Amino acid sequence: MASSRKTSREPILAADGTPLKQALRRSQKAERRRAFALVAPLLIFLLIVFVVPILAMIWRSVYNPEIRGYLPQTAAALQQWDGQDVPPEPVFQAMAADMIVGIENRTIGRAAARINREIPGARSTVMRTARQVDEWSAPYREKFLDADADWANPELWRILKRESRLLTPTYYLLAVDYEYNSQGEIAPRPEVYQVYKGLFFRTAWMSILITLICVVLAYPISYMLATQPARIANLLLILVLLPFWTSLLVRTSAWIVLLQQQGVINELLVAVGIIGDDGRLRMIYNRTGTIVAMTHILLPFMVLPLYSVMKTIPPSYLRAAKSLGAHPFRAWWRVYFPLTIPGLAAGCILVFILAIGYYITPALVGGDSGIFISNLIAQNMQGSSAQLKLAAALATILLVAVLIVYWVFNKLVGVDRLKFG
Amino acid sequence: MALPSYATPVERIWHYAFNIICGLIFFFLIAPIIVIIPLAFNAEPYFTFTREMLTFNPDGYSLRWFNNLFGSTEWMSSIRNSFIISIASTILATALGTLAALGLNRPSMPARGLITAVLISPMIVPLIITAAALFSFFARAGLSQTFPGIILSHVVLGTPFVVLTVTASLAGFNETLIRASQSLGANQTRTFFKVILPLLLPGVISGALFAFVTSLDEVVIVNFMAGPEQTPMTVRMFSGLREEISPTILALASLLVALSILLLSTLEMIRRRNERLRGMSPG
Numbered sequence: 001m002a003s004s005r006k007t008s009r010e011p012i013l014a015a016d017g018t019p020l021k022q023a024l025r026r027s028q029k030a031e032r033r034r035a036f037a038l039v040a041p042l043l044i045f046l047l048i049v050f051v052v053p054i055l056a057m058i059w060r061s062v063y064n065p066e067i068r069g070y071l072p073q074t075a076a077a078l079q080q081w082d083g084q085d086v087p088p089e090p091v092f093q094a095m096a097a098d099m100i101v102g103i104e105n106r107t108i109g110r111a112a113a114r115i116n117r118e119i120p121g122a123r124s125t126v127m128r129t130a131r132q133v134d135e136w137s138a139p140y141r142e143k144f145l146d147a148d149a150d151w152a153n154p155e156l157w158r159i160l161k162r163e164s165r166l167l168t169p170t171y172y173l174l175a176v177d178y179e180y181n182s183q184g185e186i187a188p189r190p191e192v193y194q195v196y197k198g199l200f201f202r203t204a205w206m207s208i209l210i211t212l213i214c215v216v217l218a219y220p221i222s223y224m225l226a227t228q229p230a231r232i233a234n235l236l237l238i239l240v241l242l243p244f245w246t247s248l249l250v251r252t253s254a255w256i257v258l259l260q261q262q263g264v265i266n267e268l269l270v271a272v273g274i275i276g277d278d279g280r281l282r283m284i285y286n287r288t289g290t291i292v293a294m295t296h297i298l299l300p301f302m303v304l305p306l307y308s309v310m311k312t313i314p315p316s317y318l319r320a321a322k323s324l325g326a327h328p329f330r331a332w333w334r335v336y337f338p339l340t341i342p343g344l345a346a347g348c349i350l351v352f353i354l355a356i357g358y359y360i361t362p363a364l365v366g367g368d369s370g371i372f373i374s375n376l377i378a379q380n381m382q383g384s385s386a387q388l389k390l391a392a393a394l395a396t397i398l399l400v401a402v403l404i405v406y407w408v409f410n411k412l413v414g415v416d417r418l419k420f421g
Numbered sequence: 422m423a424l425p426s427y428a429t430p431v432e433r434i435w436h437y438a439f440n441i442i443c444g445l446i447f448f449f450l451i452a453p454i455i456v457i458i459p460l461a462f463n464a465e466p467y468f469t470f471t472r473e474m475l476t477f478n479p480d481g482y483s484l485r486w487f488n489n490l491f492g493s494t495e496w497m498s499s500i501r502n503s504f505i506i507s508i509a510s511t512i513l514a515t516a517l518g519t520l521a522a523l524g525l526n527r528p529s530m531p532a533r534g535l536i537t538a539v540l541i542s543p544m545i546v547p548l549i550i551t552a553a554a555l556f557s558f559f560a561r562a563g564l565s566q567t568f569p570g571i572i573l574s575h576v577v578l579g580t581p582f583v584v585l586t587v588t589a590s591l592a593g594f595n596e597t598l599i600r601a602s603q604s605l606g607a608n609q610t611r612t613f614f615k616v617i618l619p620l621l622l623p624g625v626i627s628g629a630l631f632a633f634v635t636s637l638d639e640v641v642i643v644n645f646m647a648g649p650e651q652t653p654m655t656v657r658m659f660s661g662l663r664e665e666i667s668p669t670i671l672a673l674a675s676l677l678v679a680l681s682i683l684l685l686s687t688l689e690m691i692r693r694r695n696e697r698l699r700g701m702s703p704g
Binding site for chain 1: 432439440442443446447449450451453454456457460467468469470517518520521523524525527529530531536539540542543545546547548549550551552553554555556557558573574576577580584634637638640641644645655658659662663666670671674677678681682684685
């Protein structure tokens with residue numbers, strides 16, 4: 001007895017003689033390492049092939065290395081310049097030095113092209129001067145001004161100074177229809193070029209509209225699925241699951257077949273005599289087409305979460321409310337509806353997030369008035385390097401919007417509500 | 422939801438109106454898919470029902486669009502490309518996703534919330550953004566217009582589904598079964614293959630099916646990434662639908678509908694088997 005009391009003061013030892021606490025910690029650490037080792041392959045894979053590319057895209061949308069890379073001395077010299085009048089001699093001296101290096105490395109053409117993007121026509125000024133500059137000697141200022149009157153224009157130098165910044169908001173300004181004006185101030189673009197802001201708003205309101213239509217259509221059929229006996233409900237569920245599992249392109253082509261002017265619905269209406277042959281309805285290649293086809297494609301994503309929540313609500317709740325004297329509508333509104341909110345929220349977020357980034361269906365059935373912001377991202381991705389950067393900026397704005405919506409939803413409902421199949 | 426005998430006339434009207442409304446919504450869901458199947462057998466190059474078709478005159482129907490499809494080397498090679506891409510990306514996504522789900526389910530997993538968010542994120546980020554990011558990334562890595570590039574990007578899209586479905590089937594997993602198996606003398610490997618895997622399999626298979634369908638159906642990324650050598654059927658369909666639409670597309674579309682019916686039945690079988698197995702296990 002005495003010996004056992006004595007050992008209780010000493011640390012308890014594990015079988016191999018180390019203190020138990022230490023052994024436990026070691027084994028827990030090993031457990032954690034083993035769990036992490038299982039996740040690690042996928043985590044590392046996604047970091048390399050998904051997270052890094054997205055971060056690189058965001059970086060590309062603000063990264064502006066050309067002027068600083070091709071004309072490094074000029075960029076440094078311009079930092080000292082106050083932006084008034086024609087810059088002093090050191091700037092011209094730096095420009096001459098950069099041009100000589102540029103001719104040697106054959107990078108001057110790229111620098112001229114980059115400047116030309118900001119000031120149309122500046123390419124020839126730069127190239128012509130660059131070809132003469134190695135015959136000149138200090139002071140350079142007068143020689144530059146003699147060679148081409150454009151060098152006397154303070155605006156050219158202001159733009160050079162602005163574009164020598166490593167990070168630029170230019171593409172984000174473009175993405176919301178703003179630009180730098182000739183004074184270097186941020187101003188709205190001319191009306192005819194304003195496309196993106198309107199398109200962002202259209203994408204948002206059409207996605208909200210599609211989500212609302214999906215709610216209106218999904219609620220009754222989910223209720224029916226949840227209240228029918230299992231055998232009938234399983235059969236009806238096939239009517240929801242078959243579209244869910246059918247290829248997106250198949251469903252979009254089905255809507256083209258149905259809605260086009262020589263399509264099934266128009267032919268039917270003409271045959272029945274509701275509309276004349278010349279009065280065929282335009283239901284596709286416009287907003288209507290996008291809304292109808294996308295509602296059909298996204299409806300199962302609303303039905304499935306709603307149904308899985310409704311299935312768990314005992315029907316006796318509604319009966320109890322009615323037997324206590326509630327009007328059927330009041331019973332539904334005060335008892336049943338609040339219980340379905342988690343499913344409704346999950347369905348809404350799913351449909352909205354899918355809708356806002358949709359590309360294929362609007363591209364095929366949207367015409368001009370039914371396209372989304374994704375369609376212009378795709379268009380810019382096939383363009384010049386400046387357009388690629390604009391695409392990156394547009395995509396980043398869309399990504400931030402989606403993440404905010406998702407974050408708010410996560411705060412309100414919780415992600416684990418998202419279930420499939 | 423049968424109508425009780427004491428229902429008032431208003432309730433009766435509401436009941437029938439409700440059923441009709443639901444019928445119309447179900448019709449809206451299923452009709453577009455059903456309608457394209459007979460049109461694929463159209464003898465004429467039209468996208469609508471001809472008089473012969475409506476009177477069930479055999480002359481109105483033909484297999485010419487299916488012959489077109491199977492006779493065209495372009496279509497056949499694009500279908501082959503699609504299956505190469507989907508099968509390869511499904512195998513990779515299923516392996517990576519199942520391992521990750523097993524790890525996430527361990528109680529000792531560190532930083533679970535954050536890691537889950539990263540693993541699920543490809544599902545939340547809109548496809549066009551993933552496409553924009555991967556397009557430039559793979560171009561720089563020299564993997565654009567190659568099968569590995571396309572397959573890797575489809576693995577990214579497929580893994581979240583596998584992680585979710587396997588996690589879901591692990592959530593209902595009865596831990597005592599492992600101890601029971603071990604106390605009956607099975608070693609770890611035997612326990613994994615004889616007890617854990619059969620119970621996990623439904624989740625793994627439905628995750629794999631999701632990954633497979635996602636890849637087979639994907640247009641946005643492959644549209645940018647695939648060169649002429651890799652063109653899958655979706656890209657060919659997409660450009661076909663944009664330019665001139667030929668009923669050949671409808672022939673392929675009806676085959677795809679048949680494929681989705683097959684997938685749906687497989688999933689339903691898995692679900693039933695799962696319910697039966699779960700019903701037998703105690704607790």
